[in-house]
Amino acid sequence: MNDSSDNLIEIRDLDYSRGSLQIFRGLNINIRRGEVTAIMGPSGTGKTTLLRLITRQLLPDHGTILVDGVDITKLNQADLYRLRQRFGMLFQNGALLTDLSVFENVAFPLREHTRLTNRLIRHIVLTKLHAVGLRGAADMMPRQLSGGMARRVALARAMVKDPEILIYDEPFVGLDPISMGVIVRLVRRMNDALGISSILVSHDVQEISSVSDRSYLISDGKVAASGSPQELSTATSDLVKQFMHGMADGPVAFHFKAPDYEEQLLGRDTD
Amino acid sequence: MGLLREIYQTLVQFVRTFGAFILFFLELVRHTPATLRKRFGLVVAQVHNTGTLSLVIIMVCGLFVGAVLGLQGFANLSRFNAEDTVGTFAAFALIKELGPVITALLFAGRAGTALASEIGLMKATDQLSAMEMMAVNPIRRVVVPRFLGGCVAMPFLTAVFSAIGLFGAHLVGVSLLGVDVGAFWQQMQQALSPKDIEEGIVKSIVFGGAASLVAVWEGYNCIPTAEGVGRATTRTVVITAIVVLILDFMITARYL
Numbered sequence A: 001m002n003d004s005s006d007n008l009i010e011i012r013d014l015d016y017s018r019g020s021l022q023i024f025r026g027l028n029i030n031i032r033r034g035e036v037t038a039i040m041g042p043s044g045t046g047k048t049t050l051l052r053l054i055t056r057q058l059l060p061d062h063g064t065i066l067v068d069g070v071d072i073t074k075l076n077q078a079d080l081y082r083l084r085q086r087f088g089m090l091f092q093n094g095a096l097l098t099d100l101s102v103f104e105n106v107a108f109p110l111r112e113h114t115r116l117t118n119r120l121i122r123h124i125v126l127t128k129l130h131a132v133g134l135r136g137a138a139d140m141m142p143r144q145l146s147g148g149m150a151r152r153v154a155l156a157r158a159m160v161k162d163p164e165i166l167i168y169d170e171p172f173v174g175l176d177p178i179s180m181g182v183i184v185r186l187v188r189r190m191n192d193a194l195g196i197s198s199i200l201v202s203h204d205v206q207e208i209s210s211v212s213d214r215s216y217l218i219s220d221g222k223v224a225a226s227g228s229p230q231e232l233s234t235a236t237s238d239l240v241k242q243f244m245h246g247m248a249d250g251p252v253a254f255h256f257k258a259p260d261y262e263e264q265l266l267g268r269d270t271d
Numbered sequence B: 001m002g003l004l005r006e007i008y009q010t011l012v013q014f015v016r017t018f019g020a021f022i023l024f025f026l027e028l029v030r031h032t033p034a035t036l037r038k039r040f041g042l043v044v045a046q047v048h049n050t051g052t053l054s055l056v057i058i059m060v061c062g063l064f065v066g067a068v069l070g071l072q073g074f075a076n077l078s079r080f081n082a083e084d085t086v087g088t089f090a091a092f093a094l095i096k097e098l099g100p101v102i103t104a105l106l107f108a109g110r111a112g113t114a115l116a117s118e119i120g121l122m123k124a125t126d127q128l129s130a131m132e133m134m135a136v137n138p139i140r141r142v143v144v145p146r147f148l149g150g151c152v153a154m155p156f157l158t159a160v161f162s163a164i165g166l167f168g169a170h171l172v173g174v175s176l177l178g179v180d181v182g183a184f185w186q187q188m189q190q191a192l193s194p195k196d197i198e199e200g201i202v203k204s205i206v207f208g209g210a211a212s213l214v215a216v217w218e219g220y221n222c223i224p225t226a227e228g229v230g231r232a233t234t235r236t237v238v239i240t241a242i243v244v245l246i247l248d249f250m251i252t253a254r255y256l
Helices: A047-054 A077-084 A102-113 A118-131 A147-158 A177-194 A205-211 A229-233 A238-245 A261-265 B002-038 B040-080 B083-124 B127-133 B138-176 B181-191 B194-220 B226-255
Strands: A007-018 A021-032 A036-040 A062-067 A087-090 A165-169 A197-201 A214-219 A222-227
Touching: A007 A047, A007 A197, A021 A036, A021 A047, A021 A197, A021 A214, A021 A222, A036 A047, A036 A177, A036 A205, A047 A062, A047 A165, A047 A197, A087 A147, A087 B127, A102 A118, A102 A147, A118 A147, A147 A165, A147 A177, A165 A177, A177 A197, A177 A205, A205 A229, A214 A229, A214 A238, A222 A229, A222 A238, A229 A238, B002 B040, B002 B138, B002 B194, B040 B083, B040 B138, B083 B127, B083 B138, B083 B181, B083 B194, B083 B226, B127 B138, B138 B181, B138 B194, B194 B226
Parallel strands: A036 A197, A036 A214, A087 A165, A165 A197
Antiparallel strands: A007 A021, A007 A062, A214 A222
């Protein structure tokens, strides 16, 4: 049992539904300070939705989300924006501002929230771009970048203000093996060197296991399992085994709910 | 019973949407002073963007609308031996009505759709959410500059439309059909009062505000998909056309 002061983010009894679809019911998660926490789960379990709830891009139907002891669901806009300045977020698709160059995209948070000189901003931006291997692309526009490059620029932008909490939504999608290796090491190194806390949402079990301190496996609106990557990889639960080892058979169905295959092919389901 | 329920639900939905639209407008007004103070450069860039987007189409259309007014005016007024008043006829039509209305419709079709689709695509590609996450209010950073840009550009575009239209009427009436050049301009000057010009200016400002507001509203509130953005751009043109014509009637009635 950990001390609650170790928890940077505490999610308690969270319920969230979209229309008639219940996505979370009674979800409880602790994100510890200084750790890399992974959120995993089959497609459609609401991992990205959870990130949007943690950052209050969405409001829950019920429950509390405490960030450093403050219930984020109850903040007014000014306080919310103040709190968000402590976050950095990498979106699934990068979400670069298409009317700004790569350099200006990374410089954007600094220009908006600081009064640093252009010289200093240039220094910081080039340092961050160098860390993701794209210093040479500083003058390019987002439309000239590949998907993987755009995500690396977005990562540089997410960390440009050295945030306390870095949130990565599927950081490894679309990266070639070399870039993925570099980014995995960068996530770990930044977390340890800067003493920040990181939350990762990903399907890449191998990569996530190599970088995270603690993982949560979400299924059916709740935490199905949690623990260190080693604990999860040796877990005996059918669901955890199926997910961690990528097995086709298990409690999580590969096929979306559908009528009987034979009946449908023979057209009997329309009778 | 089903029909009544449908009518009731449509009515409730309309009131809800209208309320949200008014709140959105008030939000824009609330952020306008801060945007002008801190992001004046963005507003200037948007005036340039929306202005240049529509300038060519406005000039071409203005020329031909004026030319048609010159032709129609000459053909009909000459039946009463009043062809010298072609200039007055064209000036009244352009400055009080056609200038503001057609400019607003062309603006909606060119710059309005561009604004709606740009904001809609920013929403669909999470750019607005990314701004929110960087503690930057997208209303202040994206929407207000585009709204103000449209509001400022529209009166200038209307002035250009009317001026080019008068040139077109002059070209046809005076240069082609032989109306006396002195009578063309002299009678126009005598007939037009400052109130007529004021009516045209007021209309261009109101239509500019309405067209820009509809465009940014549709873009900001679109469903963030390709289909949603497409629908938002179409709605921008349709709603602007309806709103502008209703407002035109109201302002005209006020000035009579």
